[in-house]
Amino acid sequence: MDTSSWVDTSLDLNPSSDRPLPLDTPKKEPSGNGNLIVFGKKLSMKEESGALVEELNRVNEENKKLTEKLAAMCESYNALQSQLTNLMSKIPEKELSPSKKRKSESSNNNNNNDNYNFGIIGNSESSSTDEDSCKKPKEEIMKAKVSRVYVRTEASDTSLVVKDGYQWRKYGQKVTRDNPSPRAYFKCSFAPTCPVKKKVQRSIDDQSVVIATYEGEHNHLPPPQMEPTSGSSHRGSASLNPSGPTMTLDFGKTKPSGSDVARICSSSQPKMDSPQVRQYLVEQMATSLTKDPKFTAALAAAISGRMFQQSPVE
DNA sequence: CGAATTTGACCGGCGC
DNA sequence: GCGCCGGTCAAATTCG
Numbered sequence: 043m044d045t046s047s048w049v050d051t052s053l054d055l056n057p058s059s060d061r062p063l064p065l066d067t068p069k070k071e072p073s074g075n076g077n078l079i080v081f082g083k084k085l086s087m088k089e090e091s092g093a094l095v096e097e098l099n100r101v102n103e104e105n106k107k108l109t110e111k112l113a114a115m116c117e118s119y120n121a122l123q124s125q126l127t128n129l130m131s132k133i134p135e136k137e138l139s140p141s142k143k144r145k146s147e148s149s150n151n152n153n154n155n156d157n158y159n160f161g162i163i164g165n166s167e168s169s170s171t172d173e174d175s176c177k178k179p180k181e182e183i184m185k186a187k188v189s190r191v192y193v194r195t196e197a198s199d200t201s202l203v204v205k206d207g208y209q210w211r212k213y214g215q216k217v218t219r220d221n222p223s224p225r226a227y228f229k230c231s232f233a234p235t236c237p238v239k240k241k242v243q244r245s246i247d248d249q250s251v252v253i254a255t256y257e258g259e260h261n262h263l264p265p266p267q268m269e270p271t272s273g274s275s276h277r278g279s280a281s282l283n284p285s286g287p288t289m290t291l292d293f294g295k296t297k298p299s300g301s302d303v304a305r306i307c308s309s310s311q312p313k314m315d316s317p318q319v320r321q322y323l324v325e326q327m328a329t330s331l332t333k334d335p336k337f338t339a340a341l342a343a344a345i346s347g348r349m350f351q352q353s354p355v356e
Numbered sequence: 357c358g359a360a361t362t363t364g365a366c367c368g369g370c371g372c
Numbered sequence: 373g374c375g376c377c378g379g380t381c382a383a384a385t386t387c388g
Contacts, residue, residue, distance in 0.1 A: 212361060212379060227379070231360095241379095 137337065191254045192245075208232055208260065221246045233262040 077138040137260040189208075210228035217224045223244040244250040 213382095215362075215385095216378065219377070223379090 187208045189256045191256065193254060206254070208238075218243070223249070230260060233260075236261055 208230055209232040211231035212226055212228050214227040217222050221243060222245070225241055225243040228240045228242065230238040230240075238256065238260050240257065241255045243253050243255075244255055262268070
């Protein structure tokens with residue numbers, strides 16, 4: 043399934059990238075509307091407010107279009123997700139090799155490479171094993187929630203470090219039988235009482251993909267991002283914690299493609315797809331818009347222009 | 357010198 | 373009961 047075909051359509055949330063959003067236009071447009079920024083000069087108020095209203099209308103239209111696109115994308119995502127669920131439910135359990143049915147977890151590690159799309163593929167509790175847990179009540183007693191995250195890193199990067207915003211202390215490393223690359227074991231070291239563990243191992247198929255398996259829930263707030271990199275540095279890694287199990291996605295080492303939100307969308311659980319993801323997307327768009335200095339400058343100019351317009355000359 | 361990581365030993369669960 | 377295997381411990385080592 044080619045997820046990228048719908049992932050990278052138009053969700054570049056960074057207005058300062060190469061996409062010519064109309065918000066950029068007030069500054070560049072040669073047709074005399076530079077007055078948005080330099081409205082301290084002598085300018086006809088009516089001209090200015092008319093241009094502003096026009097601009098606002100255009101922005102509103104663009105906003106509508108973007109919202110529609112977003113809704114369409116989410117719908118197509120939902121459709122794909124349900125298709126995937128159908129397919130997965132049709133695959134019989136004999137897909138797993140009989141010699142590896144020691145533990146549910148190790149066997150789950152085997153079927154996850156053929157459909158990676160950088161996200162949580164299998165949440166052993168929520169996605170697919172509801173009826174399995176009826177057959178195997180033992181597995182259902184798993185108190186710790188398990189989520190799996192796929193992270194693309196440099197293939198040459200041998201350190202199994204996944205920067206997800208938390209602090210981890212490595213306490214072991216093992217070479218497992220089904221995968222020649224070593225598996226690293228981490229505990230959350232931010233809070234001494236935090237029970238969360240994670241296992242990190244390279245994918246057997248794609249050495250540039252690292253599989254991080256999280257067990258348990260953090261009983262503390264995520265530590266503040268103290269990366270001293272400049273200004274809008276939070277682009278490096280995103281983490282969302284929508285409902286319970288820690289779901290962290292790392293995009294730090296990937297090339298910044300601008301479709302991070304779409305990947306979050308593709309990586310989410312089927313349960314939380316529509317309303318929450320949409321809200322998250324809208325929030326992300328709003329955030330990236332408000333962080334753009336051009337946008338804030340234009341907004342400030344527009345607001346002050348409005349205020350001038352509404353208060354009549356006296 | 358203290359903290360973090362490495363790595364071999366050890367332990368417990370599971371299949372035969 | 374024995375051996376295999378994944379997970380954890382803890383002493384040794386490295387790093388800042």
